[in-house]
Amino acid sequence: MLRLATWNVNSLKARLPRVEEWLDEVQPDVLCLQETKLADTAFPHLTFQERGYECAHHGEGRWNGVAILSKVGLADVRAGWDDEGEADPEARILWATCGGIRVACVYVPNGRSLDADHYQYKLTWLARLRRTLDTLEDPSTHVVVCGDFNVAPDDRDVHDPAAFAGETHVSEPEREALARLEDWGLTDVFREHYDAGGLYSWWDYRRGDFHQGRGLRIDLVLASASLLPRARSVLIDRNARKGKQPSDHAPVIVDFEME
DNA sequence: ATGGTCGTTGCACGA
Numbered sequence: 001m002l003r004l005a006t007w008n009v010n011s012l013k014a015r016l017p018r019v020e021e022w023l024d025e026v027q028p029d030v031l032c033l034q035e036t037k038l039a040d041t042a043f044p045h046l047t048f049q050e051r052g053y054e055c056a057h058h059g060e061g062r063w064n065g066v067a068i069l070s071k072v073g074l075a076d077v078r079a080g081w082d083d084e085g086e087a088d089p090e091a092r093i094l095w096a097t098c099g100g101i102r103v104a105c106v107y108v109p110n111g112r113s114l115d116a117d118h119y120q121y122k123l124t125w126l127a128r129l130r131r132t133l134d135t136l137e138d139p140s141t142h143v144v145v146c147g148d149f150n151v152a153p154d155d156r157d158v159h160d161p162a163a164f165a166g167e168t169h170v171s172e173p174e175r176e177a178l179a180r181l182e183d184w185g186l187t188d189v190f191r192e193h194y195d196a197g198g199l200y201s202w203w204d205y206r207r208g209d210f211h212q213g214r215g216l217r218i219d220l221v222l223a224s225a226s227l228l229p230r231a232r233s234v235l236i237d238r239n240a241r242k243g244k245q246p247s248d249h250a251p252v253i254v255d256f257e258m259e
Numbered sequence: 260a261t262g263g264t265c266g267t268t269g270c271a272c273g274a
Contacts, residue, residue, distance in 0.1 A: 010274080205263085
């Protein structure tokens with residue numbers, strides 16, 4: 001079994017004790033982290049090496065930052081876009097091959113508001129991700145694209161769809177951009193296993209939203225067709241959202257049956 | 260109706 005997880009930790013520096021505790025409990029083989037908010041030189045490699053992980057980090061310092069931790073190999077690491085276009089001004093995508101899976105760890109731009117430049121950046125970013133998938137050398141490879149997509153795929157993933165009208169994370173262009181990734185051959189593993197709404201991965205720190213069950217499901221594990229039938233279980237670990245100094249996101253864990 | 264809470268080489272801004 002290969003246990004893969006993704007978790008937006010909202011600052012790895014602030015969250016390191018929680019991440020260590022969680023790693024010891026859950027023991028994923030591969031962990032993708034978003035919003036490390038660290039420079040590469042500040043990444044706590046030793047903390048993870050002690051637990052048997054090889055790590056790759058793509059950071060910029062204050063904001064963003066993505067990492068992949070793996071106990072099952074970490075090969076062909078690529079940070080940022082692998083195309084002829086301009087470098088991304090923000091550290092939001094990292095690739096590595098782990099245990100026979102080509103893994104992309106993504107932190108999709110938030111978008112802020114529908115009229116913001118950042119929203120256009122979000123749409124452009126997602127389209128560029130689709131084009132990157134189109135250029136993968138061997139389309140038969142097992143592929144996982146996981147992370148914080150900042151898009152709720154459908155209204156089941158939103159606690160109050162009416163209240164979100166006109167906001168980011170639920171707009172049709174974003175959902176279409178996500179659907180273009182799925183068109184390539186990726187499937188939202190959680191949705192493949194559960195039809196129910198009301199299961200979320202992010203809750204605003206304010207207003208007691210977590211306690212009140214007001215969240216969004218925006219943290220996704222997308223798996224290629226070859227890998228999808230190997231997913232034995234998928235879980236949003238909402239326990240990790242409880243207690244002292246939690247991230248505002250919960251990890252998503254998938255167990256894949258591998259050879 | 261409004262604001263609320265986290266994080267950051269913080270004292271405003273992003274989420």
